[in-house]
Amino acid sequence: MKNRYLEADLIIVGGGSAGCLAAIRALELKPDLKVVIFEKGDIQYSGSIARGMDALNIVAIPNFTTPELYVEAVSMGCGGILDAPASYVMAKRSFELLKKLEGWGVYFPVDKAGQYRTLQYHAKGRFLTAMEEPNLKTMISRLALEKGAVAVNRVMGLELLMDSGRVAGVVGLNVRSGELVVCRANAVILAAGGTARFTLPNSGYLYGTFDYPGNTGDGYVMAYKAGASLTGMEFSRRTLLIKDANMPLLAITVTRGGRVMDIFDNIIMENECHSLSRMEEAFAQGRGPLRIKLSHLKPEVIEEIEHILFTTERPVQERFFKGRGVDFRKSDIELWPTECQLCGGHGMAGVVVNEKAETTVPGLYAAGDVAAVPKQHLTGAFVFGEVAAERAVEFIASNEPVKLDQDRIKAVEARCNRLADTSGREIDVRDFEYKVRRLIGDYVV
Template sequence: METKYLNADLLIIGGGSAGCMAAIRALELNPELKIIFFEKGDIKYSGSIARGMDALNIVAIPNFTTPELYIESVSMSCEGVLDLAPSYRLAARSFELLKKLQHWGVHFPVDANGNFRTLKYHIKGEFQTAMEEPDLKVIISRKAQEQGAVALNRIMGLELLLDDGRISGAVGLNVRSGELVVCGAKAVILTAGGQARFSLPNSGYLYGTFDYPGNSGDGYVMGFQAGAKLTCMEFTKSMMLIKDANMPLLAITVTRGGRVMDMLDNIIMENECANLSRMDDAYDKGLGPLRIQLRHLKPEVIDEIEGILFSTERPVQERFFRGRGIDFRKRDIELWRTEAQICGGHGMGGLYVNERAETGVPGLYAAGDAASVPKQHLSGAFVFGEVAAEEAVAFIKSNPTVKINDGQVQAVEERRNQLFTDVDRDIDVRELEYKVRRLISDYVISPKNELKLNSWLEWSGRFREELRNHIVVRNGHDLSKLYEVAHIVQCADFSARASLERKESRWGTAHRRTDYPDRDDKKWLCHILTEKGDAPEDIRTGTEPVKGLDGKKGGA
């Protein structure tokens, strides 16, 4: 197979929320820039938005809330383990972002007085701002391409290229043919999302995950291999969502008056979702299945909820509920615990970045769920897509030349050639993925302990050998899945190592160690950083103080 060579000023890996916004912002600043996307799916509907979305979860609306209140709130929900400057920047730019989206035609409902509709989703303040936009992904992906960015669909970013320690592009894989594409670039923005395919959903479906299943931690692995650090990989978060469908609805139903109830009809949440851990507590006490009740609401409120649920984020919900015979006016919605994921958007884990979206590798930026700006959601993906673009444009200007490392490309080609065969191979990649994720469920997520985490690390060695020598690869599709499973294994290694390092329990079910059941602020009010040692499989962990707004040691 022939490897294709391309050149760009800026390469964006992942054409989701953050990636599209990065391209738009970079071209606003310099319309002459040549921008290429590697996009694993099709940019029109790929990523967490998929179609549309019902809220920007963080907007600091002037004269109503403030960035200061937001960092107070997010610090509480992250239990102090975060650097404040990135979260502050997110909130400070959030209203400007809303106005920009509004200008593009994105619909934000307002009341009779012209006030935005806000809902209570955080511990403090009403930052969640309703948005009713079923075509959000189409709007932003079209805009990026109309301004001149070129999307290479079905190209999966595999490895970042380095030129004397600085980023010089990346190698991508055509997920249909298995051909490689080398894109030389003066800067790269990693926006490949989080790790959606971590533990196994209890439905047993590999792709029946809450987050977009095309996000398989590729960005974490690419960044790590290039020398970037990861933080909070021990934060393995599951949610309480619609049983068997794992689709979101809490922020839409409960904030509008819905009730989360346990099996004894105790009300666990009503009108607000500020403290989701209450659901975990009830569930862990055996008081599940939990359910959402809506039948007490006025008919027009139920109509509004249905209008949003069935049109914006996952319109397939309408068919799902009809298929199960569930009418919200008569029957409750059963909730169940989803798979655990690692994500810098809903969770806290991802590439360690500062408020300029820098990863520490010159020319490499990360934004959205690939980066750890804890609980930044869509607002963070958009704001930091823009921030990464601004920084990358400045970097490109002052670092114009770049060289491709042929040896690195050759090594990727050789590895691809070794893997692309079905001769003497005996394991279907989907079967291996099932087993890998079943064991992640057993050993890597809470309740965690040293014995389990070390058991995973033993198993992962075996899985790597099977990935190298046993997987049947008949086409580019099998091959891309093989790389994805390798990334899932690698992310589980990151997580196990970081979890072993954090010898305490924190964040409810996201990191509960039975051998260290208590929270210990004295020792662990810090980041656990994960970084590459001498070999790709050599994962090192260390700690780093959390930083206050001034960039100095924080952690109050």
């Protein structure tokens, strides 16, 4: 099969939260810029916010909280292991980001006095700001395309190309046809998310992971092979999630008064969400199964929780709980420890970046869960998507165009052909993945 060749000023690997915001920002700054996005899935629905989202977890609202207080709070959450400038820049730009999203039609509820709804998520300060937007992903992907970005769906970035020590483009693989897609570009933004499929989920379903299962750590590998520094890879992250469903609900329920209880009815967490290690401890001490109790809450609070859970993030939860006969007014929600993930969004692992989203390789930027800005969540993906685009646009304007390294392309091609030829080693790809993830779970994390 012949390779497909594309030309761009800027290529973005991953069309999720960070990738879409990067494309939008680059084209706001320079509408005639050629921006290509390699997206492994379909940009309309891919990534951690496949549908909607219920909160921007970090917003420093002026006259209410400060970026300085946020840095203090996140530093406590990371045991002090933090490059503060990036977290500071994110918090400083977070309110401007909220206003921009509002301008696009994203709904942030306010009370009668016009104050945004904030909840206690961090050890200090109320930074989590409620948002109700069931169509967030389709909105941002549509905006990126309307501004002129070219999304190449079903193409998985495999390897970065280099030219005289700087990045020069990406070789990708069409996961449906097997075609290699080569894109020459003067700057690259890695926005391929974290690693959802790292160990096995407790449910036993290979792809039933908390994070988007298309996120398989490819960004880390590409950066590493190109010589970029990585950090915090030992901080794999494991949480207790809804047993068998692995879906988000801890922040939504506990910040609204839900209680995490152990088997002896001791309250482990209530009204705050920063003591995840206490849950792990309780489970390890044999005080599990843990569960979330909501039945003590006022009916209108339970209704609010149901509304968020069943409409915004993963609407399938409604059917899941109904099928199990779980009514939050009477029954608790069972939690169970499940798969480990690697992630800069909720965790602390990833590609080393500074507050300008620059990696250690010239012309290469990283934003979102692939980048090591600890616990940056969606705010970080959006803010650093924008920051990376701003720096990339400057870099492109002040550097000569790059050349393609045909030898490298041939080497990638040869490797793909070798891996595609399974004769003599007919192991089902799912079996292979199962075994690798089991090994990681048993011996690595």
